[in-house]
Every structure is written in C-alpha cells, then in structure tokens.
Amino acid sequence: MNLTAIFQKVPEGYVGFIEEVPGADTRGRTLEEVREKLADALEQVLENNRALAERGIQGKDVIREPMALPLGMKRTDLLRHLQRYS
Numbered sequence: 001m002n003l004t005a006i007f008q009k010v011p012e013g014y015v016g017f018i019e020e021v022p023g024a025d026t027r028g029r030t031l032e033e034v035r036e037k038l039a040d041a042l043e044q045v046l047e048n049n050r051a052l053a054e055r056g057i058q059g060k061d062v063i064r065e066p067m068a069l070p071l072g073m074k075r076t077d078l079l080r081h082l083q084r085y086s
Contacts, residue, residue, distance in 0.1 A: 005038055007031060018042055 004019040010027070016034040017025035023045045026037040 003042075005035070007034060021045055023048075 003021065005016055006019055007014050007016045013027065013029035014031050014034045015025070015027045016038045018038065018041075021042060024038065024042045026034055026041045028034040028037055
C-alpha cells in the first residue's frame with residue numbers, strides 16, 4: 001500500500017498533506033523542507049492515534065498482533081485482506 005503526498009505552491013512556499021491520512025499536513029519554504037516535515041507529521045499522527053487507542057483499551061482484555069499491509073495492494077483487495085482481522 002502506498003500513500004499519496006500532495007504538494008501545492010503558495011505565496012509563502014509550499015503546503016503538503018498525505019491524502020489518505022487526515023491530520024498529516026505541513027507547510028514550509030521549500031518543497032524539500034515540506035517533504036521532510038511531512039514525514040515527521042505522518043509519524044506524529046500515527047503516534048497520536050496509537051496513544052488514543054491505548055487509552056481506549058486500557059484495562060480491557062484485548063488481543064494485540066502485528067499486521068503487515070501488502071505493498072501495492074489495490075483498495076478493494078486491501079479491504080478484503082483487512083476483513084480477516086476483524
């Protein structure tokens with residue numbers, strides 16, 4: 001699975017966001033700066049989501065296991081793949 005970074009030139013430089021991940025966005029003076037900051041923004045969003053999930057399951061009996069997402073998988077195939085984990 002690949003994510004899509006979107007960049008737009010604005011008067012102050014560039015803005016960027018990751019299409020598939022709400023909240024993963026940033027701005028900067030150069031395209032390279034925005035690319036670097038966008039990677040950090042993605043990491044921060046994922047860490048924040050993990051922390052929220054941890055609070056939501058605290059004290060509950062859950063099963064936790066790693067789940068690899070196959071690279072290059074089409075959305076319909078990915079959804080079918082994820083259904084095995086629900």
